Amino acid sequence: MTDTLSLDFHKLFGRKPRLFRAPGRVNLIGEHTDYNDGFVMPAAIQFATWAAAAPRHDRAVRVHSINLGATIEFSLDHRGAAPTRTWQDYVQGVALQIEKEGHTLHGADLLIRGDVPLGSGLSSSASLEVATARALLACSSIDLPPLAIARLCQRAEVEFVGMRCGIMDQFASCFGEEGQALLLDCRTLEHEYLPLPQGASLVVANTMVKHELASSAYNDRRQVCESAARTAGVTHLRDLHSADIARWLPHWGAAIGRRARHTITENERVQSAAAALREGRLEDFGALMYASHESLRDDYEVSCPELDTMVELARAAPGVYGSRMTGGGFGGCTISLVRGDAVAAFTARLATGYQAATSLAPAIFVCHAVAGAREEAAA
Ligand code: GLA
Numbered sequence: 001m002t003d004t005l006s007l008d009f010h011k012l013f014g015r016k017p018r019l020f021r022a023p024g025r026v027n028l029i030g031e032h033t034d035y036n037d038g039f040v041m042p043a044a045i046q047f048a049t050w051a052a053a054a055p056r057h058d059r060a061v062r063v064h065s066i067n068l069g070a071t072i073e074f075s076l077d078h079r080g081a082a083p084t085r086t087w088q089d090y091v092q093g094v095a096l097q098i099e100k101e102g103h104t105l106h107g108a109d110l111l112i113r114g115d116v117p118l119g120s121g122l123s124s125s126a127s128l129e130v131a132t133a134r135a136l137l138a139c140s141s142i143d144l145p146p147l148a149i150a151r152l153c154q155r156a157e158v159e160f161v162g163m164r165c166g167i168m169d170q171f172a173s174c175f176g177e178e179g180q181a182l183l184l185d186c187r188t189l190e191h192e193y194l195p196l197p198q199g200a201s202l203v204v205a206n207t208m209v210k211h212e213l214a215s216s217a218y219n220d221r222r223q224v225c226e227s228a229a230r231t232a233g234v235t236h237l238r239d240l241h242s243a244d245i246a247r248w249l250p251h252w253g254a255a256i257g258r259r260a261r262h263t264i265t266e267n268e269r270v271q272s273a274a275a276a277l278r279e280g281r282l283e284d285f286g287a288l289m290y291a292s293h294e295s296l297r298d299d300y301e302v303s304c305p306e307l308d309t310m311v312e313l314a315r316a317a318p319g320v321y322g323s324r325m326t327g328g329g330f331g332g333c334t335i336s337l338v339r340g341d342a343v344a345a346f347t348a349r350l351a352t353g354y355q356a357a358t359s360l361a362p363a364i365f366v367c368h369a370v371a372g373a374r375e376e377a378a379a
Contacts, residue, residue, distance in 0.1 A: 003379040005066075005113055009052040012064060013109040017052035018138055022130035022373035024048065024116035024123045025172035026204055026335050027326045028181050029292050030270040032300055034166025035222050036229070036263045037187040037236035039270035042168055043196065043369035044176020045204075049114035049127040052378075053135035056107035061136070063091050066113040076105055083160055090125055093160030094132045097152045098142075108139040117363065119210045121327020125161075126169030129153035130373045138375065146174040146372065147189065164219050176372035183274045187238060194277050196369055200321065201343050203336045205314075205350055206363040207306035210331040218328055221259060221300065228252055228260040237263045262299035266292060286322025286337050290315065293324035293334075302329030306358055310334040313353040317346050335367075 009017040023044040030040035056062075059076040065087065072088045074081060076095060083089045091110075098105055112131065116124040133149050144152075150170040158164050167186055175182055180193040196202070229237050232248045240248070242265055249257045269288045276284040293311050297303040307325040311334055314323035319342020326335040338346050347364050354362045 005050055005052045005111060006379045008066065009054070009109075009111045012111060013054060015054050017054045017109075017111065017378060018135075019376045019378045020051045020053065020131050020134040020138065020373065021048045021376050022051075022127045022134065022173045023176055023370055024127045025169055025176070026122060026202065026333070026367050027168065027172075028202070028335065028337075029273045029289060029324070030168075030266060031292060031296055031324075031326070031329070032221060032225075032302065033238075033263060033266050033270065034168040034184075034186040035164065036225050036267075037238035038263065038267040040166075040168045040184050040186060041181050041194070041270055041273060042172035042184070043181040043202070043367070044172050044372050045122065045367045046370050047114075047116040047122060047127075048370075049112060049116060049124070049131040050376075051131040051135040052111040053108050053139050055139040056109060058107045059105075060107040061091070061095055061110070062108075063088075063110040063112060066111065076107060083162060087128070089161045090128045090156070091132045093156035094129050094153055095136055096160060097156040098133065098136060101152060103137075103142050104140070105136055105142075106140045108136055110135055117206055119332070120206050121325075121329070121332025122204070123169040123173060123327070125157065125163075126153065126173050129156060130170060130173040134373055134375065149373070150174040163215050164222050172372070174372045176370055178371050179369050181277070181369060183270070187236070192274075194274060197277070197280065197282055199340045200282055201338050201340055202367040203338050203343060203346065203350075204326070204333050204365055204367050205310050205336065205354070206333045207304075207310055207331055207354075207358075208360045208362055209304065209306045211304055214328055214330040217302065217330060221302065224256055224259045225263055228256050231256075232260075238267060240264050242268060258299040258301075262295045265295055269295075282321045282337065286320070289322030289324040289335075289337060296325055296329060300329075304330055306331065306360070307334060309357050310350070310354055310362070313350050313357075314346075317349050318342055319346060
């Protein structure tokens with residue numbers, strides 16, 4: 001990837017670039033908890049967005065995407081730019097955000113290529129944002145710590161793209177470590193690395209569907225959580241425990257109560273899952289994954305028939321500890337924890353079963369946890 005990207009950059013822009021890689025992520029457990037100040041457990045994965053970049057002498061940013069075969073260009077001086085509802089928003093949003101935070105950027109030429117499946121719940125957007133941020137900052141000799149990069153990318157997505165996401169995806173892309181999952185407290189941003197188990201694999205299965213609802217439903221869920229927290233007199237649902245649910249349910253009403261119950265119980269599941277992982281109790285970890293899926297399906301209502309089918313197929317297969325949807329929902333991927341010696345048979349069975357049920361051919365792969373975003377040596 002690095003060799004040809006440098007050469008392609010040279011052909012297109014006539015000079016030698018620096019190279020930056022920012023990975024996507026998979027979330028093991030802790031879904032729709034990050035914006036409630038709660039806990040999540042993602043891992044950065046082998047799929048990434050790469051940006052080759054070199055500074056310009058003016059304030060233009062020109063970006064070519066190899067995947068999309070498209071070029072965009074904008075001026076850093078166009079501060080009032082409106083979002084275009086295309087991939088340009090992720091790049092321009094990040095550039096605008098860096099300047100909003102008081103840094104002055106040089107213009108830059110960027111060549112971008114990625115292999116994070118788009119719109120599949122594996123954070124293709126966060127990886128594009130983080131790769132862009134690293135590239136633009138480096139072209140202007142601005143050195144920011146990974147936490148500042150994760151935060152500014154999240155703010156770009158919230159403020160410019162209009163998706164009121166939490167910090168999980170950008171944080172995982174910046175802070176991943178090889179072979180480790182990340183237990184993150186989204187309130188304090190304290191985090192702990194948890195070694196992934198030997199002898200078991202994380203298998204990701206892409207349903208190949210993406211239902212349109214996703215971003216409007218996402219912002220809607222977030223708003224409901226905020227209102228549930230206000231009713232209960234706390235700043236975030238993170239501050240409530242399952243013992244508090246019965247007390248607040250009459251005030252919330254059934255619909256809001258279900259959303260709040262998901263968030264509150266999911267936070268507790270993350271903590272139990274972390275303990276199970278530390279102690280090598282994979283059956284317990286797997287049971288929590290199934291429980292998370294059921295809660296997302298029934299209480300939070302962000303699953304869809306294709307995700308449910310994939311999870312049920314996993315549940316019926318030998319050697320599977322647990323399975324659940326991963327990411328925002330309404331399509332995208334499931335993640336299953338599978339005994340090492342059962343992975344090959346599991347993958348084959350899942351592919352056949354899913355295709356028979358939906359007429360769609362799923363993409364299935366074993367995930368490896370990798371290091372977070374960094375500069376890579378150019379060829
Ligand atoms: C998306 C958002 C994250 C998180 C997940 C759901 O990936 O970008 O911040 O809220 O959905 O867990």
